[in-house]
Amino acid sequence: MHSTEKEIWKKGINFKPFRDSVNNTSAIIAMMKQKVDKTPLIAFPVNNYESSFSQFKKIFDENSVKFIDGIPDRIKQAQAQGMEVYLNNGHFNEIGNLICGQALVDSLKNFSYN
Numbered sequence: 154m155h156s157t158e159k160e161i162w163k164k165g166i167n168f169k170p171f172r173d174s175v176n177n178t179s180a181i182i183a184m185m186k187q188k189v190d191k192t193p194l195i196a197f198p199v200n201n202y203e204s205s206f207s208q209f210k211k212i213f214d215e216n217s218v219k220f221i222d223g224i225p226d227r228i229k230q231a232q233a234q235g236m237e238v239y240l241n242n243g244h245f246n247e248i249g250n251l252i253c254g255q256a257l258v259d260s261l262k263n264f265s266y267n
Contacts, residue, residue: 158202158205161204161205162204165204166204168202168210170206171204173210175208175212176181178209178212179212179215179216182196182212182213182218182238183216186216186217193219193264194218194219195219195220195221195264196209196213196218196219196221197220197221197222197224197256197257197260197262198224198225199225199228199245199253200223200225200228201222201225201226204215206222206225206242210222213238219264221256221257221260223256223259223260224252224253224256224257226257227253227256228252228253229251231248231252233247236248237242238252
């Protein structure tokens with residue numbers, strides 16, 4: 154099976170298909186930002202794998218979208234404490250979802266969205 158991620162990891166962020174993807178994603182986020190007008194738009198990753206994490210952060214920063222980046226650290230902390238946070242298919246289980254949700258609630262309170 155071909156994995157684009159593996160190719161990006163090998164070739165880096167200047168790999169043309171990846172650069173094109175970043176530019177397209179930024180344009181889509183700009184359109185979303187325009188469409189939602191004054192409604193807050195918030196982005197959050199659930200992992201911090203490079204090179205996508207830094208590019209996502211850059212995209213959202215450039216488009217003035219609040220970016221919550223603490224979820225991957227909370228997930229890693231839970232795993233370090235022996236908690237199982239994923240299902241067999243790579244998605245969060247109930248514990249992972251609770252950790253993610255609490256991180257979002259905490260961040261939204263800090264943004265005064267309570």
